[in-house]
Amino acid sequence: GENVEQHPSTLSVQEGDSAVIKCTYSDSASNYFPWYKQELGKGPQLIIDIRSNVGEKKDQRIAVTLNKTAKHFSLHITETQPEDSAVYFCAAGGGFQKLVFGTGTRLLVSP
Amino acid sequence: DAGVIQSPRHEVTEMGQEVTLRCKPISGHNSLFWYRQTMMRGLELLIYFNNNVPIDDSGMPEDRFSAKMPNASFSTLKIQPSEPRDSAVYFCASTDWGGTEAFFGQGTRLTVV
Numbered sequence: 001g002e003n004v005e006q007h008p009s010t011l012s013v014q015e016g017d018s019a020v021i022k023c024t025y026s027d028s029a030s031n032y033f034p035w036y037k038q039e040l041g042k043g044p045q046l047i048i049d050i051r052s053n054v055g056e057k058k059d060q061r062i063a064v065t066l067n068k069t070a071k072h073f074s075l076h077i078t079e080t081q082p083e084d085s086a087v088y089f090c091a092a093g094g095g096f097q098k099l100v101f102g103t104g105t106r107l108l109v110s111p
Numbered sequence: 112d113a114g115v116i117q118s119p120r121h122e123v124t125e126m127g128q129e130v131t132l133r134c135k136p137i138s139g140h141n142s143l144f145w146y147r148q149t150m151m152r153g154l155e156l157l158i159y160f161n162n163n164v165p166i167d168d169s170g171m172p173e174d175r176f177s178a179k180m181p182n183a184s185f186s187t188l189k190i191q192p193s194e195p196r197d198s199a200v201y202f203c204a205s206t207d208w209g210g211t212e213a214f215f216g217q218g219t220r221l222t223v224v
Contacts, residue, residue: 034212043115043202043215044154089154096206096213097142097166101154 002027004092006102014110019080021105023090024072030092033066033073034099038087047088048075080109115216117203123222129191132219135184136205144213145178145188146202154202160186193223 003026013019025033031052036044050057050064050073057064061080066073073092077084087106093099116135124130136143144159158168163180171178175194180186190197200220206213 041217043204043217045215046212049212096144097159099156103153 002030002092002100004090004100004102006090006105008105009103010106012108012110013080015080015082017080019077019107021075021088022072023102025092026071028071030094032093032095034091035064035075036089038089044089082109082111085109115203115205115214117216117219119219120217121220123224124193126194126223127192129189130193130221132188132201134186134203134216137214140205140207141183142206143180143186144204146204148200148202195223198222
């Protein structure tokens with residue numbers, strides 16, 4: 001089955017810096033790669049996703065890149081703000097019904 | 112829509128007691144998922160339903176866990192008897208069948224003492 005590894009487990013940046021979170025997956029059949037943001041006391045919320053027929057996707061300050069050959073994908077947040085502080089999860093699979101989640105990255109953005 | 116609604120938000124119970132967690136999915140969504148989140152294991156899919164029918168319950172850890180979806184607007188996850196290792200945050204999520212964006216509830220934090 002699918003196995004997803006996520007790094008780093010914690011990431012501290014200064015406001016305005018960029019943050020990068022990386023994930024690797026094992027199943028070459030996976031074709032859907034979402035990223036979720038979880039704030040304290042809340043459920044995960046989808047922030048961006050990418051499918052295997054696309055190498056990069058951007059939405060304002062957030063971008064995701066996918067390297068199918070190497071089986072890794074990354075989340076890039078530019079111009080970080082304190083409200084970006086949260087736990088971020090990557091996931092991989094063949095649709096939401098078959099997603100395997102990474103272990104999460106706690107991002108702290110200091111003013 | 113108010114989103115996915117879970118109750119209770121917090122539950123503290125003694126070992127051996129029965130615990131029932133409840134979920135109301137978003138109206139019109141026909142797939143519902145139960146997840147468990149712990150520090151050690153992260154987010155784990157326990158079971159999911161499509162059109163009220165359980166499709167995959169391979170993530171349910173033991174026979175102590177059971178889930179039902181009697182209608183399109185309500186689901187329960189029951190643990191009987193509960194054990195301290197069941198302590199976790201349990202999330203419910205719903206989506207359209209074939210949809211990729213799932214909406215999570217705020218979770219139920221279960222503590223078994």
